[in-house]
Amino acid sequence: MEIEELLEISTGLRDSIRSYIAETADYGEIIVRRERDVTRKIDMFAEHALEQELASCNYCARIISEELGDHVYPKGGDPEFTLIFDPIDGSTNAILGIPFFCSSIAYSPDVDHVSFDSIQASVVATIYGKTYYAEKGGNAFVDGKKLPREFKGKTKPIFSIYTYGAESIPESVIQFQKGAKNVIFRVLGSIAIEICLVAEGVIDAVMDVRGLISGYDIAGAALILKESGGLFTDMNGEELRSEVGEMQNIALLAALEPETYRKMLAVLASK
CATH class of the missing domain: 3.40.190.80 (D-Maltodextrin-Binding Protein; domain 2)
Known part of the structure; x- marks a missing residue:
């Protein structure tokens, strides 16, 4: 998978999540409780939105995600690569209407034994519009601008x-x-x-x-x-x-x- 495809998937996910929030009054409702965390409607919506993006591209992938765990989509298929996916990072912000949360996708061409070293590309798409992305060995960017950036006027760490x-x-x-x-x-x-x-x-x-x-x-x-x-x-x-x-x-x-x-x-x- 090329970085351009990963960016398209991430942009599609962000658009879907924005629409879902705008159209769904109870998007923050808790549907699963765990010992140290919960799953909300918006989390599961984002999980299924990724599956729809993959289906539209005719991809089969191993997905390691927060809500659905380690699984293959479509079920029973032969995965071509692995995606590590956090559907909503900053879910408390999301349900309170604080516009500081994101979806994160990392790509590895490996299907087995996927480590941090094997990740070749990633995208972090913020709900407020900025998109961070990188390819291994190819620098990192935000909205097309190379990172890090220079800032004027910052006086303290x-x-x-x-x-x-x-x-x-x-x-x-x-x-x-x-x-x-x-x-x-x-x-x-x-x-x-x-x-x-x-x-x-x-x-x-x-x-x-x-x-x-x-x-x-x-x-x-x-x-x-x-x-x-x-x-x-x-x-x-x-x-x-x-x-x-x-x-x-x-x-x-x-x-x-x-x-x-x-x-x-x-x-x-x-x-």
């Missing part, structure tokens, strides 16, 4: 640090937040978009200490950051190399500049 819901928060992280007088902190509610904002140069680093992230949440954004020249690891500084579908309970660190990455890794390493 911006960090996004996710701690809510964590069973424990490293004391070093708490002290860093208390002592960082010339830093702006923002937690925006969509980890995939925030990693893309790191790739763009808007946010300087994203840290998530909760251990609640799964592989499908970040597969698309991780490639975009790496192709922008950024760094993306777990909290111990190790790259994510396991099979995407088996990765759960991830705590992560993402930064564009090596100096920022080393600084934040040192915060995590200190006691």
